Amino acid sequence: MTSNTERILIVDDSSLITKMLRVKFGSMGFDVRTATDGLLALEVIKGWMPDLMISDVMMPNMGGYELCKTLRQSPETANLPIILLTAQSGVTEKVKGFESGADDYVTKPFDFEELEARVRVLLARSQAQKGESAHEKQGGELFACFSPKGGVGTTTIAVNLAVTLTQMWEAKTALIDLALPIGQVAVFMDLRPNFTLGQMAQKETLLDEDFVLQAMLPHNSGVRVLSAPRAPELSELITASLIENLFPILRDNFTFVIVDAGRNFTDAALSILERADRILLPLSPDLASLQATAVTLNTFRELEYDLEKIWPILSWTFSQDALPQKEMERALGVPIQIVLPYDPRTVVQSINRGTPVVMQAGKSAISEALENAAYQLTAENHLGKPRNGEPPVLRRVRKRLVG
Ligand SMILES: Nc1ncnc2c1ncn2[C@@H]1O[C@H](COP(=O)(O)OP(=O)(O)O)[C@@H](O)[C@H]1O
Ligand SMILES: [Mg+2]
Incomplete structure (x- = not known):
C-alpha cells in the first residue's frame, strides 16, 4: 500500500481541531475521517478500519484513555497505531497515556509538523510489522470447506478447487479429507488409498516431513490427497493435536492446502477453521441450510474469527422455490461471494465416474463456475508471480472474467 491511501481517524470534541487536521492530512493524500468522542470513534471503526488514530484525551461520553483501552482489547485494533493529543504535559499524563495503550502522544497546543512526523514514523513502523507477520506466516494458503x-x-467444491488450483497456478496442492466420520474425497477422485489420516494418527509421534509427503496419494491431476480414515469408529483418532502437528508441515510443502472439513464441529475441524486463511461455507437456497449457516456464522463471531475470511457460497442444489439471495445475505450478515449453478447431471455423473467436474470432457456451467471461484479466491496473491506461459485454465477464466 502506498502512503497516500492510508487512513487516519481523528477524534476530538473540538471541531476546530478535527477540521484543521482533516484539511491538512487530507491535502497530503490521506483518507481522513473524524469523530467527536470515543463512542462515535468506535462506531466509525466498526465499518472503516483506520491505519492510524489521533485522539484527544478529554472528551464527553468516552475519553481518549478509555477509547485506547477499549481498542487494545479487541484483536483487530490491538495493534492500531494511536497518538493521543493531551492538554497536559505532566509525567502522570504521559504514564496514563502509555498505560492505556497509546503509542505516542503530542501535547496541545501542537506544531502540525511535529504531529505529521510522528504520524509518519508510526505508520512506517506499523507497515514494517505487518510485513514481518506476513513473512512469518509464509507457506501455503489454507482453504477450509x-x-x-x-x-x-x-x-x-473442495475436490474441484484443489484440481483447478494445481493447474491454474502450476502449484503444489494438498487435499485433506477431514469430513468425519465418513470422508468421501477418495470416492470423488476414484482413489483407493492404502494409507489414510487414521494410520497417520496412529504414528503421530513420528510425523516428520518425509513421512507426511510419502503418505499422500498422488491423483492424476497432480493433487496430493490425504484421505479420511476408512471407518467411522477411527474418527476419534483425529485430534486437534494431530492437526497441530500435521498442518505446519503441509503449509511448508504446498502452495495450497485444501481441506474438506465436513459438517461437524469436532476439535480437529475447529483447529482447521481457526487456522484457515479462508473458510468456504456452501449453503443451498432453502431455510434449513440458511438457518444452519447463520448459526455457524454466529459461532464464528463468538470465536472472534475474522469475518472477512468467511466466504459463503450459494450452491444451487435444486432449481425452484429458492430464497432470494438478498434475503439470505441479510440473514447471514455477510455477502455471498460465489454462486454455483444448478447442474445435477454433471455433478452426479462426475461423482459416479470419480472424475472431478473440472476434469470432465466438455464444458458445463458448473465447471466454469468452479474454475471462476478458484480464480476469485487466489488471483490477488498469485497473479503477480512469475510463470512460464499461461496455463489453459487460467487463460479461460481470465477471458471469462476479465474479457
Ligand atoms: N451445483 C449442483 N447442482 C445440482 N446438484 C448439486 C450441485 N452440487 C451438489 N449437488 C448435489 O449435492 C449432492 C452432495 O454433494 P457433495 O459435494 O457431496 O456435498 P456435501 O459434501 O456438502 O455433502 C450431490 O450428490 C448432488 O446431488
Ligand atoms: Mg461431503
Missing part, C-alpha cells in the same frame, strides 16, 4: 448442513456441494 465446511457446511453444517451437508449435502450442499462441500466435497464437490
Whole structure:
C-alpha cells in the first residue's frame, strides 16, 4: 500500500481541531475521517478500519484513555497505531497515556509538523510489522470447506478447487479429507488409498516431513490427497493435536492446502477453521441450510474469527422455490461471494465416474463456475508471480472474467 491511501481517524470534541487536521492530512493524500468522542470513534471503526488514530484525551461520553483501552482489547485494533493529543504535559499524563495503550502522544497546543512526523514514523513502523507477520506466516494458503448442513456441494467444491488450483497456478496442492466420520474425497477422485489420516494418527509421534509427503496419494491431476480414515469408529483418532502437528508441515510443502472439513464441529475441524486463511461455507437456497449457516456464522463471531475470511457460497442444489439471495445475505450478515449453478447431471455423473467436474470432457456451467471461484479466491496473491506461459485454465477464466 502506498502512503497516500492510508487512513487516519481523528477524534476530538473540538471541531476546530478535527477540521484543521482533516484539511491538512487530507491535502497530503490521506483518507481522513473524524469523530467527536470515543463512542462515535468506535462506531466509525466498526465499518472503516483506520491505519492510524489521533485522539484527544478529554472528551464527553468516552475519553481518549478509555477509547485506547477499549481498542487494545479487541484483536483487530490491538495493534492500531494511536497518538493521543493531551492538554497536559505532566509525567502522570504521559504514564496514563502509555498505560492505556497509546503509542505516542503530542501535547496541545501542537506544531502540525511535529504531529505529521510522528504520524509518519508510526505508520512506517506499523507497515514494517505487518510485513514481518506476513513473512512469518509464509507457506501455503489454507482453504477450509465446511457446511453444517451437508449435502450442499462441500466435497464437490473442495475436490474441484484443489484440481483447478494445481493447474491454474502450476502449484503444489494438498487435499485433506477431514469430513468425519465418513470422508468421501477418495470416492470423488476414484482413489483407493492404502494409507489414510487414521494410520497417520496412529504414528503421530513420528510425523516428520518425509513421512507426511510419502503418505499422500498422488491423483492424476497432480493433487496430493490425504484421505479420511476408512471407518467411522477411527474418527476419534483425529485430534486437534494431530492437526497441530500435521498442518505446519503441509503449509511448508504446498502452495495450497485444501481441506474438506465436513459438517461437524469436532476439535480437529475447529483447529482447521481457526487456522484457515479462508473458510468456504456452501449453503443451498432453502431455510434449513440458511438457518444452519447463520448459526455457524454466529459461532464464528463468538470465536472472534475474522469475518472477512468467511466466504459463503450459494450452491444451487435444486432449481425452484429458492430464497432470494438478498434475503439470505441479510440473514447471514455477510455477502455471498460465489454462486454455483444448478447442474445435477454433471455433478452426479462426475461423482459416479470419480472424475472431478473440472476434469470432465466438455464444458458445463458448473465447471466454469468452479474454475471462476478458484480464480476469485487466489488471483490477488498469485497473479503477480512469475510463470512460464499461461496455463489453459487460467487463460479461460481470465477471458471469462476479465474479457
Ligand atoms: N451445483 C449442483 N447442482 C445440482 N446438484 C448439486 C450441485 N452440487 C451438489 N449437488 C448435489 O449435492 C449432492 C452432495 O454433494 P457433495 O459435494 O457431496 O456435498 P456435501 O459434501 O456438502 O455433502 C450431490 O450428490 C448432488 O446431488
Ligand atoms: Mg461431503
